[in-house]
Amino acid sequence: xxxxxxxxxxxxxxxxxxxxxxxxxxxxxxxDKEFVDESGVDVKAMQxxxxxxxxxxxxxxxxxxxWITAFGDxxxxxxxxxxxxxxxxxxxxxxxxxxHEQEYPDRHVYIIDSLxxxxxxxxxxxxxxxxxxxxxxxxxxxxxxxxxTKNTRLCFSLASLNNLARNGRxxxxxAKGVGLLGIRxxxxxSEEGTLHPQHKGRGDKKAIEHxxxxxxxxxxxxxxxxxxxxxxxxxxxxxxxxxVAEFGKFNGFIHQTTALCSYYAERESLxxxxxxx
Ligand code: X90
Numbered sequence: 108x109x110x111x112x113x114x115x116x117x118x119x120x121x122x123x124x125x126x127x128x129x130x131x132x133x134x135x136x137x138x139d140k141e142f143v144d145e146s147g148v149d150v151k152a153m154q155x156x157x158x159x160x161x162x163x164x165x166x167x168x169x170x171x172x173x174w175i176t177a178f179g180d181x182x183x184x185x186x187x188x189x190x191x192x193x194x195x196x197x198x199x200x201x202x203x204x205x206x207h208e209q210e211y212p213d214r215h216v217y218i219i220d221s222l223x224x225x226x227x228x229x230x231x232x233x234x235x236x237x238x239x240x241x242x243x244x245x246x247x248x249x250x251x252x253x254x255x256t257k258n259t260r261l262c263f264s265l266a267s268l269n270n271l272a273r274n275g276r277x278x279x280x281x282a283k284g285v286g287l288l289g290i291r292x293x294x295x296x297s298e299e300g301t302l303h304p305q306h307k308g309r310g311d312k313k314a315i316e317h318x319x320x321x322x323x324x325x326x327x328x329x330x331x332x333x334x335x336x337x338x339x340x341x342x343x344x345x346x347x348x349x350x351v352a353e354f355g356k357f358n359g360f361i362h363q364t365t366a367l368c369s370y371y372a373e374r375e376s377l378x379x380x381x382x383x384x
Contacts, residue, residue, distance in 0.1 A: 192300030222300030226380030330382030
């Protein structure tokens with residue numbers, strides 16, 4: 108049996124130990140510079156380029172051909188994309204699947220639209236890996252994942268919505284004031300895979316209190332919880348400490364966002380993907 112996991116780079120994973128894993132990069136375009144969200148991308152240089160650039164910056168999702176290349180020659184591929192509610196990545200992957208399965212009728216691509224991003228995608232990568240290690244076949248894993256994906260959530264604390272608003276991914280009215288004086292916006296990924304803001308307030312301390320309350324409200328108990336931060340390790344450590352204080356332990360890890368999530372979840376933002384009960 109051979110199973111491969113392919114995700115786009117919104118998962119912030121350049122590598123993953125376990126199953127054969129490939130990350131397919133999104134691109135960040137800053138004037139005449141293009142940052143490819145792959146291993147070795149210089150996120151600090153990207154942020155510096157954004158800071159000093161006056162024009163419009165943008166991002167681009169993988170093309171169907173990018174996806175097909177990543178699928179490779181493995182019989183069964185699980186493909187996890189950033190939310191179709193905010194990106195064309197899922198549609199592109201669907202086109203790729205169609206072309207790939209037409210060319211190789213004995214291969215199969217299972218696409219999971221995360222309706223989310225970052226650490227919630229990591230939960231899916233981990234779970235597929237775990238189920239495959241237990242000996243489940245691809246169809247069984249796919250059935251399991253259809254239920255599993257309904258029982259995970261993403262909560263965010265964003266330090267700015269500028270790039271989301273400028274690229275038409277959130278209402279510009281919502282973006283106003285966020286970032287000034289340490290104003291954070293806390294919310295969750297909605298069922299449709301868009302931003303559902305719930306609280307606006309000042310500073311990480313309040314934001315983290317709201318994140319913990321949101322986790323509780325959505326049935327988090329002691330399951331897996333993965334934290335991604337953009338240049339805010341102190342905030343991530345504080346969130347972890349509050350998870351331990353509130354729920355008894357922290358079953359997960361902390362990592363830094365790579366280029367795509369760093370572009371949209373701007374400096375000092377926090378994301379947590381977690382399992383609900
Ligand atoms: O160019 C593209 O196709 C990529 C577009 C991606 C847009 C959204 C990225 C979001 C990154 C920000 C906050 C988390 C909220 C997620 C709600 C689903 C992270």
